[in-house]
Amino acid sequence: MTGEQAIRLTVNGTARSATAEVRMTLADFLRDRLALTGTHLGCEHGVCGACTVLVDGEAVRSCLMLAVQARGHDVVTVEGLADGDRMHSVQQAFWESHSFQCGFCTPGFVMSTVALLRENSDVDEQEVREALSGNICRCTGYQSIVEGVLLAARRAREEGSVL
Amino acid sequence: MKAPAFEYHAPNSLEEVLALLAKHGDEAKVLAGGQSLIPLLAMRLARPAQVIDVNGIASLGGIDDRGDHLAFGAIVRERTAERSPVVRDKAPLLAEALPFIGHVAIRNRGTIGGSIAHADASAELPAVAVATGAEVLVCSVRGERTLLAEDFFKGHFTTAMADDECLVEVRVPAAPAGAGWSFQEVARRPGDFALVGVAAMVALDSSCSIRECRISLLGVAPRPIRARRAEEALHGARPSAETFAAAAHEATAELKPASDLHASASVRRHLAGVTVRRALTTAAERAGGSL
Numbered sequence: 221m222t223g224e225q226a227i228r229l230t231v232n233g234t235a236r237s238a239t240a241e242v243r244m245t246l247a248d249f250l251r252d253r254l255a256l257t258g259t260h261l262g263c264e265h266g267v268c269g270a271c272t273v274l275v276d277g278e279a280v281r282s283c284l285m286l287a288v289q290a291r292g293h294d295v296v297t298v299e300g301l302a303d304g305d306r307m308h309s310v311q312q313a314f315w316e317s318h319s320f321q322c323g324f325c326t327p328g329f330v331m332s333t334v335a336l337l338r339e340n341s342d343v344d345e346q347e348v349r350e351a352l353s354g355n356i357c358r359c360t361g362y363q364s365i366v367e368g369v370l371l372a373a374r375r376a377r378e379e380g381s382v383l
Numbered sequence: 384m385k386a387p388a389f390e391y392h393a394p395n396s397l398e399e400v401l402a403l404l405a406k407h408g409d410e411a412k413v414l415a416g417g418q419s420l421i422p423l424l425a426m427r428l429a430r431p432a433q434v435i436d437v438n439g440i441a442s443l444g445g446i447d448d449r450g451d452h453l454a455f456g457a458i459v460r461e462r463t464a465e466r467s468p469v470v471r472d473k474a475p476l477l478a479e480a481l482p483f484i485g486h487v488a489i490r491n492r493g494t495i496g497g498s499i500a501h502a503d504a505s506a507e508l509p510a511v512a513v514a515t516g517a518e519v520l521v522c523s524v525r526g527e528r529t530l531l532a533e534d535f536f537k538g539h540f541t542t543a544m545a546d547d548e549c550l551v552e553v554r555v556p557a558a559p560a561g562a563g564w565s566f567q568e569v570a571r572r573p574g575d576f577a578l579v580g581v582a583a584m585v586a587l588d589s590s591c592s593i594r595e596c597r598i599s600l601l602g603v604a605p606r607p608i609r610a611r612r613a614e615e616a617l618h619g620a621r622p623s624a625e626t627f628a629a630a631a632h633e634a635t636a637e638l639k640p641a642s643d644l645h646a647s648a649s650v651r652r653h654l655a656g657v658t659v660r661r662a663l664t665t666a667a668e669r670a671g672g673s674l
Contacts (some may be wrong), residue, residue, distance in 0.1 A: 222390050242391035242434075245421070264384035265422035267489065270525075278462070278491040285492065286393060289438065311528045311630025332488065353573040 221288075222252050227365045229290050231256065232300030240287040246280075247271040249287035250297060258298040258327050262356070269355030272328040277337035298327035309381035310334050310372045319368030321341065321359030328355050333369050341376035348373070386424035393436045397522065400435055400549055405524040407433045408546040414438070414459055415497035417490050431478070443496075446470065452518075454458065455553045457496035462487065464495055473557040474514055476564040476582055480507045483566065486574045491633040499535070500540045500550040502606070505576050509536055511566065512553065514582035514599035520552040527551070536606040559595065562586040563669030565662040568601070569654045571645065577602050578646045579655045583662035585622070587670045594618045596665070597628075603640040603655050610659065611636035622667035622674055631660035 222233040231254060238253040247264075249274070250256045262268035264283050271282045274296040301308035307315065310333050320326040328350060336343065343351070348369045349362070357365060360375045375381040394400050404411055412431035414420055415438065419466060423429040448469050455464065464470045465481040468616035484498070484507050498508040499519060512519070512532035519535045521528055521544050525583055535543050544550065558564060568580030579602040588594040596617045598610040613634035620626050640651035664674060 221392070222388070225391075241388070243386040243388055245386075245425075251473070265425045266418060266489065269486070272488055273493075279488040280491055281418075281488050283425070284418055284489075286391070286417070286421070286436075288393070289417075289436065335487070346602075350573055351487060354488055 225288055227253075227287050227291055229292060230294045232296055238310070242286065242288050244287045246275075246285045246287050246290050246295070248272070249280035249290070250282060252255070252304065253287075253371035256297050256299050260324055260327050262324065262328075267356070268325070268328070269332065270325050272331040272355065274331060274335060277335075279332050296331075297300050298330055301330065308334070309375055309383060310369075313366040313372035313375065316364070317364050317371055319360065319365040320357075325355060325357045329357065329365055333372060334383060337371070337373055337376055341373045341383070343370075343373050345370065350379040384424045386421070387427055387430050389424075389431055389434045390659050391434050391436065393439050397440055397549070397551065400437055400440070401522060401524045401547070403433065403435050404547045404549055406454065411435055412544075413500070413549055413640075415500070416460065416493035417497075418485065418493040418496065419501045419503070431484060431646040437549070439462065441578045442564065448473065449503060449554075450551045450557070452554045452556045455495045455555065457549070457553075458494050458499075458517070459496070459497060461490035461493045461498070464565070465490060474515070474555045476556055476584060477508075477511050477555055479564065480511045480566040480582060483568055483570075483574075483577070483580075489574075495553055496550050499532075499553055500542065500544070501618060502536050502540050504536075504539055504604060504606050505578075505580075507566070507568070507580065508555055510580060510582045510599045510601035512555070513607045513609060514597050515555050515558075515585055516597070517556065518554040521548045521552065522551045523548040528555075532607075538605040542608075542667050548593070558584070559586050561652050561670060562595070563666040563671070565669070567658040567663035567665075569658060579603055579640070579658060581652050581658045581662045584619075585663060585666035585670050585672075587622070587667070587672050591672050593622065593667075596663075598634055598659060599657070600634070600638075600655055601639045603635075603651060613659070615664075622663075622672040625674055627660050627663040627674075630674070631656040631662060634659045 260270040262270035411433040447454040568577040
């Protein structure tokens with residue numbers, strides 16, 4: 221198949237449908253066809269991690285997946301985390317810990333963190349650094365990001381906050 | 384950074400894949416996890432007219448324990464293998480190497496078969512395949528054949544597969560009873576491409592001498608290479624720091640790795656020696672030897 225294809229998938233819990241050329245990445249599809257511009261594109265070749273989203277619950281680089289490959293799958297972007305005006309617990313922890321400066325990389329860090337803590341919230345600093353090593357930030361020096369992740373992890377363990 | 388236009392196929396059976404490959408030959412690329420192919424498309428280093436997506440072929444998605452080996456279908460994700468108890472149990476060298484590949488989000492999509500077929504000389508899995516004596520099953524409309532990993536890798540991004548062949552399965556032998564193993568690599572940051580690395584296996588006999596030893600190096604040549612002379616020198620030897628230092632020298636002294644802005648040839652050669660020594664030491668300890 222070539223040309224524009226119909227893409228039906230679930231995004232942030234809602235059935236969505238739009239067309240895309242077969243060469244279009246999931247990242248471009250989310251941003252340009254579904255107007256979900258919370259997913260950021262830094263490098264467009266799988267190095268920076270800014271475009272990380274969840275596909276069927278797993279963290280995936282949306283620039284390294286074609287939109288046609290997401291047909292029928294369940295995608296969660298950073299827009300899908302908050303509950304109305306109430307931030308997701310990872311977003312809340314990042315906000316309290318000043319885990320960003322310019323914010324460009326933040327959606328990717330948040331989505332990677334959600335995937336990490338859903339699998340295992342009993343993480344130490346070294347494990348957090350390793351798990352986030354695929355996300356690049358040029359402002360913070362990472363210290364405040366690691367603190368935000370550890371805060372979210374502690375709340376998940378001690379308070380059972382929803383991830 | 385946008386891929387060139389191509390025709391996209393998403394067949395549901397291996398037969399359809401093979402028919403497409405027979406028709407399109409080197410105009411076609413098989414898309415598995417896409418973690419190497421899609422960047423190549425984005426940078427337009429690859430411009431296939433046809434992309435054949437094999438992710439819809441459910442029969443290629445299993446890890447099959449066949450007693451003396453584990454068979455990985457072409458679309459088994461690296462992360463799936465990493466989480467698999469049977470892989471940890473029967474293929475511990477592979478299990479140890481998997482977390483070194485890229486990052487979690489890469490391994491969630493990337494496949495074992497795809498990494499082998501891509502044949503990057505600095506990648507982990509080709510070196511593991513050579514060290515473990517893995518076999519690769521490739522199919523075409525002309526039939527199927529099984530290749531030993533050592534014969535499969537030919538050079539930079541080059542394998543023994545013909546243009547109409549598709550990698551279908553990777554067979555990793557179960558670790559021999561009593562064998563120890565180690566995977567070591569040096570990278571600037573976790574998840575970066577390795578500068579050098581080594582996959583090693585050591586088995587001891589009842590007198591704690593080395594019965595069998597396999598050493599495979601990555602990042603030092605256009606394809607993963609066995610350190611055969613070092614392996615032979617270790618045969619029958621007793622594990623010791625001196626023995627392994629000599630083996631590390633033997634394995635790396637004549638290497639001619641590439642120089643680039645990440646590391647010079649001499650740095651790579653030095654680091655290869657260090658990783659070989661560490662890997663042999665760890666493998667021998669895991670095999671029950673005391674140094």
